Amino acid sequence: MKNRPSIKIPFTQPHRITFSEIKALLFPTFRKHRRRLVIGFTALIVVDFFQLTIPRIIKHGVDGLATGTVSSAGLLRLGVFILFIAACVVGLRFLWRYLIIGFSRMLERAVRNRIFSHITGMDAPFFEQRTTGELMAHQSNDLAAVQMACGMGMVAAVDALVMSITAIGFMIAINPLLTFFALLPMPALALATRILSGKLHGRFATVQQQFSELTEFSRSTLISIGLIKAYTMENFQTSVFGTLGRKYVKSNLRVARIQGLISPLATLVGSIGMLAVLYFGGRLVVQEVISIGEFVAFISYLYMLIWPMMAIGWVANLVQRGLTSLSRINNLITSRPTLPDPELPEGIEPFSRPGFAMKNLHFSYSLATAPALSGVTLTLSPGIHGVTGRTGSGKSTLCKILTRLYPVENNTLFFGGSDVNGLPLEFMRSHIAYVSQEPILFSDTIAGNLAFGRPEASRKEIERAAESAAVHKDIMQLPHGYETVIGERGVKLSGGQKQRLALARALLCDRPVLILDDGLSAVDVATEHKIFQNLKRHFSGKTVIIVSNRIKLLSMTDRIIILAEGKIETEGDHEKLLDTNTLYQSMYVKQMKGEELRGGDDA
Ligand SMILES: Nc1ncnc2c1ncn2[C@@H]1O[C@H](COP(=O)(O)OP(=O)(O)OP(=O)(O)O)[C@@H](O)[C@H]1O
Numbered sequence: 001m002k003n004r005p006s007i008k009i010p011f012t013q014p015h016r017i018t019f020s021e022i023k024a025l026l027f028p029t030f031r032k033h034r035r036r037l038v039i040g041f042t043a044l045i046v047v048d049f050f051q052l053t054i055p056r057i058i059k060h061g062v063d064g065l066a067t068g069t070v071s072s073a074g075l076l077r078l079g080v081f082i083l084f085i086a087a088c089v090v091g092l093r094f095l096w097r098y099l100i101i102g103f104s105r106m107l108e109r110a111v112r113n114r115i116f117s118h119i120t121g122m123d124a125p126f127f128e129q130r131t132t133g134e135l136m137a138h139q140s141n142d143l144a145a146v147q148m149a150c151g152m153g154m155v156a157a158v159d160a161l162v163m164s165i166t167a168i169g170f171m172i173a174i175n176p177l178l179t180f181f182a183l184l185p186m187p188a189l190a191l192a193t194r195i196l197s198g199k200l201h202g203r204f205a206t207v208q209q210q211f212s213e214l215t216e217f218s219r220s221t222l223i224s225i226g227l228i229k230a231y232t233m234e235n236f237q238t239s240v241f242g243t244l245g246r247k248y249v250k251s252n253l254r255v256a257r258i259q260g261l262i263s264p265l266a267t268l269v270g271s272i273g274m275l276a277v278l279y280f281g282g283r284l285v286v287q288e289v290i291s292i293g294e295f296v297a298f299i300s301y302l303y304m305l306i307w308p309m310m311a312i313g314w315v316a317n318l319v320q321r322g323l324t325s326l327s328r329i330n331n332l333i334t335s336r337p338t339l340p341d342p343e344l345p346e347g348i349e350p351f352s353r354p355g356f357a358m359k360n361l362h363f364s365y366s367l368a369t370a371p372a373l374s375g376v377t378l379t380l381s382p383g384i385h386g387v388t389g390r391t392g393s394g395k396s397t398l399c400k401i402l403t404r405l406y407p408v409e410n411n412t413l414f415f416g417g418s419d420v421n422g423l424p425l426e427f428m429r430s431h432i433a434y435v436s437q438e439p440i441l442f443s444d445t446i447a448g449n450l451a452f453g454r455p456e457a458s459r460k461e462i463e464r465a466a467e468s469a470a471v472h473k474d475i476m477q478l479p480h481g482y483e484t485v486i487g488e489r490g491v492k493l494s495g496g497q498k499q500r501l502a503l504a505r506a507l508l509c510d511r512p513v514l515i516l517d518d519g520l521s522a523v524d525v526a527t528e529h530k531i532f533q534n535l536k537r538h539f540s541g542k543t544v545i546i547v548s549n550r551i552k553l554l555s556m557t558d559r560i561i562i563l564a565e566g567k568i569e570t571e572g573d574h575e576k577l578l579d580t581n582t583l584y585q586s587m588y589v590k591q592m593k594g595e596e597l598r599g600g601d602d603a
Contacts, residue, residue, distance in 0.1 A: 016201075019329040026150070029110045033103050040099030041158055043092040048162045050085045050092075052170060055300035057082055063293030068114070082471060096155070104151025108143050114333060115139060123337040124405040125366055125421060134217020138332055141211045142325035144202075149322020157315045160308035167301040167308075174294045174301075178284060181276040182302055189269040189309055196258050197316035203255045206323045210248045217244055259317055270306035277302055305385060335466035338407045341425045348423070354431055354512055355381035355543050356402055361412040363401055363566075372397040373566045384536065384544045386554040389563035390583070395547045396437060398563070401519040402545070403434045433511040434517035439502035441493075446475050447482040453509040462508060468534040469504035470527050495522035503531070513543045525552055533555050551584075551591045 030037065043406065058191060061078050064070025131469040171179040221228060221237050228237055281298060284290045290298070356379070363373040373394050380402075387395050391571055400406055401413065404425055413420045415428055433453070441449050450465060451457045457465075466472040474497050478484040486492055493501070499522050506514060514535070520528050532553060535544060546557060554560050562569045570581055577584040 017323060017330050021330050021334075022323075022326065025111065025114075025326065026107065033106060033488075033582065036099050036103055040096045040103065040430050043099070044155060044158060045094040045162050047089050047092045047096065048159060049440060050089050052166050052301075052304070054082060054085060055170070055297040055304075057085075058300065058333045059291075059293035059297035061162070061293070061505055062296050063291050066292045081150055090338075100155055101151045104147045104154075107150050109149040111146060111329065112139060112143055115143075115329060118333045121337070122335070123339045123407075124400065125407075126335060128366065131212070131216040133214070133219050134212040135332075136219070137208065137212035137215050138329055139209055140215075142328050145208075145318075145321040145325035146329065149318045149326075152323060153315055153318035156311045156318070160311035160315065164305055164308040167304045171298055171301045174298050175284060175290050178277065178281050178290070178298065181280050182273040182298075184276065185269045185272045186309070189266055190312065190602070191264060192265050193312050193316050197320050198261055199260055200255065200317060200320040201324055203251065203258065204321050205328070206253045207248070207255055208325060208328060210244070210251050214241075214248055215243050217457075219239060262317065263314070265358065266309040266312065267306065270302070270309055273302055273305075274299070284293055339404065339425060340407070340421050342422060344424050344427055345418075345422060348418065348427075350427075351416035351431060352512060353382050353541060353543075355379065357414040357417075359412055359414070361401070361408060363397060363406065363408060365406075367396075371566055373401065376566075376568055378561065378568055378571075380545060382541050382543050383558045384539070384546065386557035386560040386585075387545060388549055388554055388560060388587070393563040394566040395563055396517055397566075399434070399436075399515050399545065400548060402515060403432055404428055431511055432513040432515060433501075433506035433509045434515045435502050435506045435517060437517045437519070437521075439519070441486055441498055441501060443486065445480075445483050445485050446478065446501065449486065450482075450505050450508055453599040456479045463502075465504045465508035466501075468507050468531070468538055469500045469522075470531050470534070471500035471504055474500070480540075496524070496527070499523055500527075500531070514539055514545070516544070516546045516548075518547050518549075520546075520548065520553065521550075527548075528553055549587065551588050 057078050061070060061075055064074065119135055168179065168183065171182065217240065221241070228234060268356060277299060281290070281295050285292055285295045299473070307561055358376045358378045361376040362371055364371040376398070387398065397406075401408060404420060408420065410421050411419055415423060415431075420428060442452070447459070447462055450462050454461075459482070463472060466475055466482075473485070475482055499519055503516070503519055506516075520531065523531065528550070529552070536556075546553065548554055551574075557574075559571060559573060560577055561571045562577070562583060569583070570577070572580070578588060
């Protein structure tokens with residue numbers, strides 16, 4: 001029996017959103033589209049009034065028939081009048097639907113944009129605490145619930161309110177005592193709805209959470225489909241997916257059980273009211289307190305009240321769902337990045353030749369037990385620095401800290417002589433070109449991928465950067481050269497080609513600092529040598545940090561830093577380290593032996 005992969009997303013029930021938070025999130029869009037809303041709701045209310053006048057017309061007809069005072073021409077006139085009202089109702093209903101439902105879509109777009117811009121502005125610790133599936137669920141299920149609450153939910157609430165108040169008003173006008181008997185069961189409905197909708201919040205939050213897990217599982221399966229096939233795990237993945245799907249359905253059914261109770265309850269209450277009307281109202285007709293026409297109109301009004309009564313439950317449900325989702329969205333967009341991003345201090349100009357200085361720098365990942373960097377004191381001034389060390393020694397962490405992906409203590413990391421915590425992130429990052437361990441390419445043309453950091457770059461500049469990264473020839477061999485569209489994450493390219501494209505993209509940005517985190521690991525030694533010579537020319541006088549475990553590459557740098565368990569073990573040039581450092585010596589021996597076995601230099 002294979003072990004189940006645990007896909008646990010830390011789940012905390014979102015706190016109930018406050019009114020001021022709702023206002024801050026939704027009010028600007030309401031204000032922006034207020035004219036649309038005013039016209040829409042006016043149309044909705046007019047429709048309600050039109051509908052409410054129909055029983056009055058019927059009353060005239062029935063009373064006329066009962067007393068024999070209405071002619072067939074009079075009845076026809078009443079019929080035409082009802083038809084006219086129905087036509088107006090059709091037109092106005094179209095208008096309010098178009099305006100109000102359209103508004104809810106605009107609101108959805110505004111919140112979606114807000115979520116998106118918030119997510120893109122967040123830092124690395126934020127993404128470590130949330131899965132992609134969870135973030136996607138906010139943009140799909142949660143937004144849909146908010147849109148429903150602010151579209152049909154709002155419509156049903158206003159409609160129910162206007163219909164019920166007016167219908168009750170008309171009923172009171174016919175007979176207050178009869179109205180009292182008809183409405184006697186209503187408070188029971190309001191109470192039941194309140195209790196049931198209170199339970200909905202927790203259950204619905206679970207549903208949304210399980211949807212996040214389902215989305216995340218499907219995303220991670222699709223992204224690693226090759227691996228899954230290689231390990232023949234298709235059936236296993238399908239069965240886990242089935243289990244998650246069943247859990248999701250089960251939670252939805254728990255919600256549906258409450259929803260299913262609300263509307264039959266409303267109908268039951270309406271029917272009890274009807275019983276009271278038939279009994280007491282019938283007697284009033286016999287006693288000639290009310291006319292037959294009024295009795296018929298009263299029953300019509302009571303029928304009209306059944307929809308608002310059911311709407312109470314439905315609206316309560318929609319609002320509850322909407323509020324739960326809005327709480328989740330609010331939790332997301334009120335999360336603050338841990339990295340400080342101050343204004344640019346006065347007098348600071350862009351640095352032309354900046355370097356880094358670290359003073360007793362410590363760093364731990366939030367979910368880790370041991371520090372990834374401890375007590376690092378290091379100066380990285382203009383020049384080419386190699387960084388090496390065993391796997392897990394902290395090389396990538398050092399690169400990420402330098403590119404300001406993670407927060408650091410005050411006075412431990414300096415850039416261009418200034419404490420990084422006093423510099424705006426954009427200002428600092430605009431000085432650094434970073435090539436990560438895993439090259440990231442988009443589904444776009446080669447030219448589009450290369451110009452990502454500098455969309456205005458000319459074709460000549462793009463080609464020059466590609467030549468420096470020794471990838472121009474490879475590009476020219478592709479079917480459409482620089483216009484070749486590369487698939488999702490560059491699937492049509494080799495690992496080495498992807499790495500060189502990522503490097504060319506960084507070179508095109510032409511920034512005073514280049515950080516290459518093992519970015520040439522898939523490139524052969526001869527090409528690596530060529531690229532290094534280009535970098536040396538390109539980055540003369542600039543700060544270049546190259547993380548690598550390749551002795552050939554490291555030996556060409558000005559200075560090599562060796563990390564061990566998050567600390568600087570030693571530093572020096574190639575010759576010095578060959579003489580003094582056992583790790584470096586063993587790396588050298590292994591790699592040279594490997595080369596001898598392959599028959600000399602790859603070049
Ligand atoms: N996001 C993270 N959360 C928690 N711990 C992490 C995270 N990233 C790295 N670590 C841990 O921090 C330590 C340093 O990792 P880092 O990736 O910097 O090492 P490295 O020297 O670059 O390794 P490699 O050569 O294998 O890429 C390791 O113990 C690693 O497990």
